[in-house]
Amino acid sequence: MxxxxxxxxxxxxxxxxxxxxxxxxxxxxxxxxxxxxxxxxxxxxxxxxxxxxxxxxxxxxxxxxxxxxxxxxxxxxxxxxxxxxxxxxxxxxxxxxxxxxxxxxxxxxxxxxxxxxxxxxxxxxxxxxxxxDVDEIVNTFVRIADSPEKALYTFYISLMLRNVIRFIDNSPRVESSQIPEKLNAEWLVWQEITGSVNLFTAIAAEEPVFMDLARRYSGQGLLEPDELAQASVAEFLNLHNGLFLVNMSNNGVELEMKPQLIGQNKTVTGLGTGCIVPVYLRSGRFDVIISDSNPAL
Amino acid sequence: MKPLLALVVDDSILVRSAIKEIIKLCGGFVIFEASNGQIAVDTYKDVRPDLVFLDIVMPIRDGIDALIEIKAFDPQATVVIVSAVATHSQVKRAIQAGASDFVQKPWEQSRIISIVEKVKEKKRGM
Structure with a gap:
């Protein structure tokens, strides 16, 4: 990497x-x-x-x-x-x-x-x-803005990178990015995490990368962004968030999560002081988003 | 030999398909599906399956809530929770609600096979 x-x-x-x-x-x-x-x-x-x-x-x-x-x-x-x-x-x-x-x-x-x-x-x-070393990669290449949740975001992104390596692609590359005022996503999969901290989490991608994620996670030759393809990307986020909750629980923080949702041509605003991290696969870029604000969709 | 009945409950078609494939590998089951906790309860009452694989985080009605109603309807129900959220509190809630087992996603195929085979053995021996 x-x-x-x-x-x-x-x-x-x-x-x-x-x-x-x-x-x-x-x-x-x-x-x-x-x-x-x-x-x-x-x-x-x-x-x-x-x-x-x-x-x-x-x-x-x-x-x-x-x-x-x-x-x-x-x-x-x-x-x-x-x-x-x-x-x-x-x-x-x-x-x-x-x-x-x-x-x-x-x-x-x-x-x-x-x-x-x-x-x-x-x-x-x-x-x-x-x-x-994933923690070193995230610490070096992902600049997360100072906020009360900086450590939490850093941990979330490190775990996401590990899960991308484990389930999707063994050599992803992450970068830093500023939270935009308005994020336009051709495909958006999102899931809310609730508890002592409320988090909005999402994966945003253009269709070719969305399909690449779906194919790689499901291990199936999916051709169209149909229900199975959408479920594949959504399940990847769900699995990742589940593992995140387990890790948080092991550190004494009990959180819960809501069912994951999927949308096409979504505009997200109000991501506040969250964190957006571009992850590059060979097929292109998808964005991982985590924010403690409640964005508008 | 009369087939056994299995019910696979998850809001993700990908997960339902994957679990169904593993059950099919074991053979001997007719498989039903449900995409949320409410459909799971309704389907359980209709078909009285021998084995249920049940997710927790689902829309409309979550898995723990569905499990409580299924166990109230049939205390002998064999319900295995399959969830990514294997926190101590969730596992405790599931077991207290009457779950027979808890499988964390991502699962090892052999873990699901072992559960299915045990149910086959138990039901066939009855």
Whole structure:
């Protein structure tokens, strides 16, 4: 998932083109990881040190990690971390971009350094992001406005991201967004949560993404936004909210929820100090909405 | 052999279909459906099913309310709650209202199969 975030950063900075990003992301799914690129990505080694190890490897038949430790470029613990990442099969975007000659290793390192600076990320945070740590992803990429419910919204969005990964798509990307005065939704699924805090929760999507969500959640080849397709997206929200209530209950907060509702071509106003988070799948964007106000529909 | 009767109650057609498919895998049941608690109560009184899978959060009448009326009508009713809201208080309410079991969504298919098979065994042995 880290690849998606870093890839879009490179795209927004004009360092790569959309085609190059797509191409590199496709490659990430099929190519074997190289420790040198992983080490630069993790901030454990500089590009020049990786170059030195590669140069040595042309002369001696020894493993990259072994040589890097011998030269004092990596610790055993760092090597173990890299090997663990490598085993997970998440080829980092960096390697794909370098392999495709879209960026040099040096350019990659500069871009990564700037990226860390832009988001104020420590090495530890980068490592967590690369491991797909959902809480770290939400804390880094989703800016939730200060409000009494900020912690609650953050928890809700983190759980939603986990559920998207679990039930819909293993590599979604989230962003920040401002609550609009008026939200127009081609498809809107919403559900109210009541109790010590009253919450409006919803998923809004254009039809192609709505259908993608429906197909992925139901596991059925749905073609039209019929009752089954609508029920699929609604049930996903219902399931997510159910799991949210269970988590809240475990923390001593008892909440209840009302039946989920579905509407087409809905305009939502009065979302107040809530939170709207765009979630990007390969098919496009849907919005997750949570607000403690009572919006008009 | 006379078929057993099952009633699947959920406001989501997706969930009803999924539970029906699992019951069909086990075989031996005629399956009825209801999309809210009121239809569930009415259908129960009409057909007296051997097994009910019942959601909690539904429009018109919720599952716990329906369960209370079903158990008042037939104290022997076998009603299994299937809900995403498996909070301590909801499970307690369901059991106090007479639920035989509580299955949290998302369920493991084997959990539903085991419930269905137990009911088959019990009813066939009677």
């Amino acid at each position: 880290f690849s998606l975030y870093f890839g879009h950063y490179l795209l927004n900075r004009g360092l790569i083109t959309p085609d190059q990003l797509t191409d590199a992301l496709d490659l990430t799914e099929s190519v074997h990881l190289k420790l040198g690129v992983l080490a630069v990505n993790a901030g454990y080694m500089t590009a020049s040190r990786v170059g030195k190890v590669h140069q040595m490897q042309t002369k001696v038949d020894r493993m990259f990690g072994e040589l890097a430790i011998e030269l004092g470029f990596l610790t055993k613990k760092q090597l173990d971390d890299l090997l663990s990442t490598q085993k997970q099969g998440h080829l980092l975007l960096g390697q794909a971009l370098v392999d495709k000659d879209y960026l040099s290793l040096e350019q990659l390192q500069v871009a990564l350094d700037e990226y860390k600076k832009a988001y104020g990320l420590s090495e530890g945070q980068i490592y967590k992001l690369q491991q797909g």
